[in-house]
Amino acid sequence: MSDQEFAGLAAVVTGGASGIGLATATLLARRGARVACLDLVPEVPEPLIGVRADVADDDAVRAAVAEAATALGGLDILVNNAGIGARGTIEDNSDDEWRRLWEVNVLGMVRTTRAALPHLRASAHAAIVNTCSIAATAGLPDRALYSATKGAVLSLTRATAADLIHDGIRVTCVNPGTADTPWVARLLDAADDPAAERAALEARQPSGRLVSADEIAGAIAYLASPRSAATTGTDLAVDGGMQGLRLRPRA
16 A cells, blocks of 8 residues: 555646656655645646646636635645756856756746645645755756756745744755766757767766666655654755765775
C-alpha cells in the first residue's frame, strides 16, 4: 500500500506538466494529495488537475491559483517549479534575455507565492518548496544568467522563510544537479557532439550520472511533508554529491 502522508492535503505545482514538475505532482498524488498543475500547456493525466498559467503574468497567476484552490478545496502546499534556462557567459546574453529569465525564474515564484499566501495561511500544514539549482551554490561555466536567477531563488527562499515562519508556513528549496529532463535533452540535442556533452555532464557529478526527475520529486515531497514540520529556510542538494564532495581521481 502506498504511503498516504499527504492525505487530505491540496497542492499546486507550477511547471507541473513535464519533467520535475510532473514527477512531483504524480508522487504527491500517489501519496494522497489533491494536486493541480499550473503550466502553459496544462495537459496532465488523471487524477491531476491541469490549470493554464503563465507565471510571467501576474493577473494570470492570480486567476490560476484561485481556480486551483477552488477546485482542490483549499491549498496546503505550493511547489514553485516553473523555470527556464539560458546558456552563456556574462557577455553573451542581451538585457532582454536577462529580463525574460528574471520574469520567470524569480518573479514567477514571487507572483505564485503572493497569490497562494491567503490560502496557505488558512492551512495547518502549509509548505512552500522552490526548485532552485546547484547553479546557486557552485560556479558553473557558461551559465551566468541562469546562475544569477537561481542564486536569487536561494536567497528569496531563506528570506521568505523568515517572513512567514510566524504564519506557520515553511519555505524550503531543492538544489538539483544536472537532471535528466526534457530541458537538458534539448540542450544535448543542440550540442555539436551530444554524446560527448552528456558524458561531460555525467562526469562532473561524483555519482557519475545525471539526477532523475523522480529523485528530485522525492526530495520535494520530503520537504513538503507534514513530517518535516521542523524544517524551514533550508536548501536540500540532490546533485549526486556535486555540491559537497571533493573526490580524488581514481588510479
